[in-house]
Amino acid sequence: MRKSMRITMILLMFLLFLLFLLFLSGCGDKIDLEEAAVPLAAGIDLDENNKLRFYVSNPVFGDKSNDVQQYNIPVTSLRESRSLQDAYTSGALEGRNYQVYVVGRKLLQHEDWFKILDVIFRDARNTVLDRMVAFDGPVEEMFAVKPKEQPPLPAILRGMVDSKSKRGTTVLTTLQDMHRQIYEEGLTPVLSEVDYDSKQKSFRLLGTALLTHKGKYAASLGYQESVLLNLLKKKATKGVNLSFAIPGEPNADVFELDRASFGIRKIKTKIVSSYSDNRFRFRVQMKVSAALTEQLFKYDIQKHADILEAQLTQQMQDQLEKLIRKFQRNRIDPVGFGIYARAYQYQHFKPLEEEWGEVFSHAEVDFDVHVKIISMGTIR
Amino acid sequence: MNQLEKHSLSFLQFVFIIAGIQISIAVLSTPREVSLIAGTDGWITIIIGWLITSIPSFVVFKIMQRSSEGTILDLLRKKLGRWIAILFTLIMAVYLGAMAYIGLLRTLLIIRVWLLQNTSPFVVLLLLFIPTYIVAREGPKLLGRYAEVIFYFLFWLPLVYLLPMKQGRWLNLIPIAKEGWGPILSAVPGVLFAYTGFSVAFFLYPHLTNKQYAGVGILLANTITMATNLLIAIVCFMYFSPNEMVEINQPVITVLKTIQFKFVERIEVIFISLYIGIYSLVWIPCLYYMAYCLNWVRNGSGERKYLIGLLILIGIGTYIFIPTFNQSDWLEHHLTNFGIVVEYILPIAIWICLVINERMRQEGQPG
Numbered sequence: 001m002r003k004s005m006r007i008t009m010i011l012l013m014f015l016l017f018l019l020f021l022l023f024l025s026g027c028g029d030k031i032d033l034e035e036a037a038v039p040l041a042a043g044i045d046l047d048e049n050n051k052l053r054f055y056v057s058n059p060v061f062g063d064k065s066n067d068v069q070q071y072n073i074p075v076t077s078l079r080e081s082r083s084l085q086d087a088y089t090s091g092a093l094e095g096r097n098y099q100v101y102v103v104g105r106k107l108l109q110h111e112d113w114f115k116i117l118d119v120i121f122r123d124a125r126n127t128v129l130d131r132m133v134a135f136d137g138p139v140e141e142m143f144a145v146k147p148k149e150q151p152p153l154p155a156i157l158r159g160m161v162d163s164k165s166k167r168g169t170t171v172l173t174t175l176q177d178m179h180r181q182i183y184e185e186g187l188t189p190v191l192s193e194v195d196y197d198s199k200q201k202s203f204r205l206l207g208t209a210l211l212t213h214k215g216k217y218a219a220s221l222g223y224q225e226s227v228l229l230n231l232l233k234k235k236a237t238k239g240v241n242l243s244f245a246i247p248g249e250p251n252a253d254v255f256e257l258d259r260a261s262f263g264i265r266k267i268k269t270k271i272v273s274s275y276s277d278n279r280f281r282f283r284v285q286m287k288v289s290a291a292l293t294e295q296l297f298k299y300d301i302q303k304h305a306d307i308l309e310a311q312l313t314q315q316m317q318d319q320l321e322k323l324i325r326k327f328q329r330n331r332i333d334p335v336g337f338g339i340y341a342r343a344y345q346y347q348h349f350k351p352l353e354e355e356w357g358e359v360f361s362h363a364e365v366d367f368d369v370h371v372k373i374i375s376m377g378t379i380r
Numbered sequence: 381m382n383q384l385e386k387h388s389l390s391f392l393q394f395v396f397i398i399a400g401i402q403i404s405i406a407v408l409s410t411p412r413e414v415s416l417i418a419g420t421d422g423w424i425t426i427i428i429g430w431l432i433t434s435i436p437s438f439v440v441f442k443i444m445q446r447s448s449e450g451t452i453l454d455l456l457r458k459k460l461g462r463w464i465a466i467l468f469t470l471i472m473a474v475y476l477g478a479m480a481y482i483g484l485l486r487t488l489l490i491i492r493v494w495l496l497q498n499t500s501p502f503v504v505l506l507l508l509f510i511p512t513y514i515v516a517r518e519g520p521k522l523l524g525r526y527a528e529v530i531f532y533f534l535f536w537l538p539l540v541y542l543l544p545m546k547q548g549r550w551l552n553l554i555p556i557a558k559e560g561w562g563p564i565l566s567a568v569p570g571v572l573f574a575y576t577g578f579s580v581a582f583f584l585y586p587h588l589t590n591k592q593y594a595g596v597g598i599l600l601a602n603t604i605t606m607a608t609n610l611l612i613a614i615v616c617f618m619y620f621s622p623n624e625m626v627e628i629n630q631p632v633i634t635v636l637k638t639i640q641f642k643f644v645e646r647i648e649v650i651f652i653s654l655y656i657g658i659y660s661l662v663w664i665p666c667l668y669y670m671a672y673c674l675n676w677v678r679n680g681s682g683e684r685k686y687l688i689g690l691l692i693l694i695g696i697g698t699y700i701f702i703p704t705f706n707q708s709d710w711l712e713h714h715l716t717n718f719g720i721v722v723e724y725i726l727p728i729a730i731w732i733c734l735v736i737n738e739r740m741r742q743e744g745q746p747g
Contacts, residue, residue, distance in 0.1 A: 011510070018506055097645060124494045127645055128637050176638050183624035343551040346558050 040154035042130075044116065045104025045139035052116070055102070055143045057153055098130045099154040100161070101175060103191070104139035108209070108217035114182050120175055128176040131161045134209040134217075136195035142203075145196060153203075160205050161192045168227040168240035171208050185353045186338020188213050190229070193220055210327075210334050213357055218330040221323075228316075228323050231267060232284065232335045240264050241293065244315035246308075257297050260312065262290035265374060273340040275348045280363040282337050288316070291375040301376045312371045324365045331357040337365070386521070389587040391597055393524030397584060398601035400527045400661030401577030403608050405483060407658070408490070408632045409712070410574045411613040415625045417567035420552055420617045423610055424564050429571035430606040432724075437578050437602055439727045441595035443734060444585040452582035453676050456730070459737055466677055468730075472579075473673035475722045476666040478715050479577070481694065483662035484508070485708050488698070494633060494652045502699050509691050511660065516668040517684050520587045523665050530657050537654060538608050541615040544635050548618025569720060573712070574609055575602060576719040577662070579727065583669050629705075667691070 043055035107113050120126045135142050145153070165172035170192040173181070181189035193209040196202075208221040208229060221229060224243065230236035243261035266289040274281045290312070292301070299308060327333060338356045341349040352359045389397075406413075414422030447455035456465035487508070488501040496504065515526045557564060581598050588594055616631045619638070628634050636648040644650070671686035680686070703711065 015510070018503070018510075125497065125646075129640050129645075174638075180619075180621060180624060183627060184621035185623060186621075339549060339551050343554045346555045350558075 040099045040152070041102065041143075041157065042098045042100075043102035043104065043135070043139040043143060044107060044113075045102075045135075046106045046110075047138075047140070052107075053140070055139055057143060059152060097127045100157040101130045101132045102135050102139055102142060102157070102194075103132065104135050105137060105217065108134060108211065108215070111212070111214035111216045114178065114215045117175070121179060128179075129174045131158050132173045132175055132178050132191055133157055133161060134191040134193045136193055136206060136209075136220075142196060145203075156203055157194065160194065160203070164205050165192065168230040168236040169207065169223040170205055170226050171230065171235070182213075182215065184336070184339070185213075185356055186333070186340075186342050186349070187336040188218075188332040188334050188357060189215065190334045208334075210330065210332050212330075212332055218332050219326060224319070225323055225326075228320055229334060231264075231269060231286070232271075232320075232323075234269050236264070236267070238264055238266060242316065243294070244312060244319075246297065246311050246315070255296075259294065259296050260292065260308070261294035262312070262371075262373070263293050265289045265291050271337070271340050273337070273344050275341075275345045280337070280341050280345065280348070280359065282340065282363060282365045283368065284320070284365065285368045286316075286320075286370065288369070288371045289374045290371050292373060292377050295376075301373065305373055309371050309373055312373075313369050316371060317367045317369045320367050320369065321365075328361040328363075331361045333357060333360040337363065387519055387587050388589050389520060389524045389584060391588070391590055391593055393528050394581075394584055394588050394594070394597045395601045395604070396527035396531045397523055397661075397665055398578050398581060398598060399604040400530065400658070401479070401580060401665060402575055402601065402605040404658045404660075404662040405479060405577060406574035407609060407612065408486070408630055408655070410571065410609050411616040412625070412628070412631055413570050413573075414567050414613065415617065415622075417570065418563045419558060420622050420625075421557055421559075421564050422567060422571075423553070423613050423617065424556070425567040425571045426574070426606060426610050426613060428564070428568055429575055430602055432568065432572065433575040433578065433602050434599060436724045436727045437581075437598040438595060439731045440579060440581050441598060443727060443731050444582065444594065445591075446734065447586065449586055451586055453673070459734055468726075469673045469677050471722060471726070472582075473670050473677075475718060476580075476670040476673065477690070478711075478718065480663040480666035480670060482708070482712055482715055483659060483666065484694065484698075485703060485711070487656060487659045487663075488702065489705055489708060490630070490633075490652060491656070495649060501702055502695075505695060505698050508656075508660070509695065512664050512667065513687065513691060515664050516671070516687055519668065519683070520584065523668060524587075526664065527661055530661055534654055534657055537651070537658070538611050540639070540651065541612055541635070543639050544619050545615050547638070548615060550618060552618050552621065553614070570716060572720055572724065573716040575605060576716075576723050578602065579723045580665060580669060583672065 039056040039058045041055075041057040045053055045055070047053050103113070120128065143153070151159070161170060161172055164170045171190045173189070173191050178189060178191070181187055189211045191209045191211065193206040194203055195206055197204045206220060207223055208226040209217060210219045210221065212218050227236060227240050227242060230240070241261060241263050243259060245256070245258050246260050247258070268285075268287040270285040272283045272285070274283075295301075301308060327335070333356060337360060338349070341356075342353075349356075410426070411422065414425045418425050443455070444452065446459070453465055453469050456468055484505070488504055491504055492499075492501055515522050578598050578601065581594065585591065585594055588597070612632055616625065616635055619635050620628065620631055625631060633648055633652060636651050637646070639647045641647060667687065667690055668683065671683040671690055674680075674686045675683045
């Protein structure tokens with residue numbers, strides 16, 4: 001009994017000793033909140049001399065609640081930028097947890113810019129769920145804007161991307177998603193795109209920016225095109241809206257009264273791939289259950305639902321085909337047809353893996369769309 | 381006999397000790413290791429490895445059936461002589477020590493990269509030694525209870541991997557056997573490392589209350605290990621594209637970074653902390669049984685002295701020198717080969733020796 005007590009005493013002493021050790025050498029990276037600067041938005045871009053610049057926006061805690069400190073610093077690498085940014089702040093910069101990461105259009109004109117972001121993935125302490133946003137214009141301009149009576153920049157951007165991607169009008173690409181998209185051969189990356197509307201003095205979501213496999217800017221998509229892209233990627237959940245002009249319906253005066261819009265209640269997308277005559281062939285089947293939300297022309301749906309359905313089907317199919325032609329012109333595959341090709345035509349895909357964008361531009365994509373109206377709303 | 385009754389193990393404790401060693405030794409490295417050679421077909425390799433492992437597992441059971449009481453060491457001394465027994469004991473001691481050291485080392489390195497970048501690994505090691513000593517000094521009974529508790533607490537951990545699965549693509553997995561069966565088969569020796577650890581059944585068997593179920597127990601442990609590794613590997617293959625998979629050092633942890641909750645950021649920090657619990661299931665039993673082996677060779681009075689000696693030795697060693705990630709990979713690679721010899725070939729060799737030995741005695745008696 002006495003022996004075990006002695007051992008317990010020794011253990012206790014040992015524990016105490018360890019506690020002291022902790023205070024001595026541990027927690028070296030501790031920062032008090034008063035001394036921390038917490039940047040919530042970061043941006044990278046090239047300036048007019050093609051020098052890399054890094055932008056950060058820090059909220060200033062205090063009486064003037066909406067105030068932010070913004071800097072832009074020329075850097076050679078992001079890790080180095082940490083000490084350079086530190087020089088401008090009163091505290092230690094805690095740049096691990098941005099809300100948004102903005103990349104400027106000028107940077108996107110160059111290939112392989114993504115490699116600069118290596119530090120984010122290499123250092124385990126960084127978060128990787130920051131929203132990545134492409135800015136149509138110089139990032140300097142964006143960080144110079146001081147939005148009055150609006151939430152600060154990081155909050156606006158993050159809110160914009162999160163809410164609009166739920167409606168399908170843009171994509172939600174986090175840093176980790178971007179990493180995945182860059183390394184996936186059968187897919188080219190997409191980012192949400194934002195610009196600054198100087199008339200409205202506000203940021204505006206443009207839609208989706210499409211990049212080539214090496215990250216160079218290729219094209220942009222508007223709202224409706226983004227929705228269609230999301231439908232093809234099977235990313236759009238129910239509740240997204242599409243709007244089409246029905247040919248043959250008269251316009252009155254200045255109003256375009258030939259529009260019909262519907263919300264998607266249910267959609268089934270199926271992509272089948274095949275290979276013949278040295279070409280990849282994809283067949284996309286879409287079965288859409290639509291609920292009419294807007295119909296500006298007079299039409300007896302009860303009697304002629306099938307005609308309207310056929311017209312909507314035709315319009316949707318045309319727009320999808322146009323979208324694919326746009327991809328093929330730019331030699332990109334944001335939908336990820338390559339993933340289907342790899343899964344089902346591995347022998348043909350593997351040797352062409354490196355140049356999939358080019359190969360896809362020669363592929364044939366057929367659509368088989370079927371829109372079914374399941375509800376016409378509360379009025380005729 | 382008294383000693384054995386005092387340290388009796390229930391069936392589940394027996395299973396959990398074995399599965400604990402198997403899972404913790406390689407759960408973080410298996411998906412990457414198999415994908416390096418077999419690509420996304422690596423999951424087939426995991427299943428093949430499981431089938432192969434059933435053979436020596438059953439042999440271990442067959443050998444131990446011959447021992448009514450006492451561990452493998454006593455059995456060998458009785459049947460094959462003192463020197464063979466001592467040789468075997470030393471091999472086992474070195475092997476178990478290597479397992480424990482690698483397990484500890486991996487834990488320290490992962491803590492340093494993911495959790496406490498500026499804290500000295502030596503301090504972390506000292507903190508880990510407290511529970512290690514408390515559990516290991518009590519012998520098999522507490523080892524069993526400890527493994528059981530850890531399992532009940534953390535059995536949901538693999539299920540968390542179902543969250544990133546939603547963003548994954550099943551299409552990454554097909555076609556099956558993309559490059560033929562060659563790469564799949566050549567990845568098998570590497571995957572066997574994920575199943576090493578079942579040979580502690582040599583030592584646990586005499587403590588088991590229902591000895592007739594020992595064979596089922598080892599197979600069950602193998603199956604638990606296989607299911608865990610398979611689930612995590614498939615999630616990794618689905619989430620990361622084939623080219624990205626080889627770019628990432630610990631895909632098993634990185635994939636957790638992508639889970640997003642409103643109330644907590646860097647969720648992986650919590651999971652790595654929990655992983656330390658799982659990891660402890662390798663070094664605690666292994667250190668104890670290394671001490672047991674050393675004690676047995678010297679006919680010593682108790683394992684505790686040896687245990688304290690080992691802890692001090694590892695502590696001093698770690699204070700002086702900590703291998704880097706690359707060196708630990710190198711060690712792991714050699715431990716894999718060592719493990720295949722000790723756990724897969726050695727039991728079969730012993731079993732053959734025992735059978736021949738018995739035949740000779742049977743022939744000797746009537747003649």
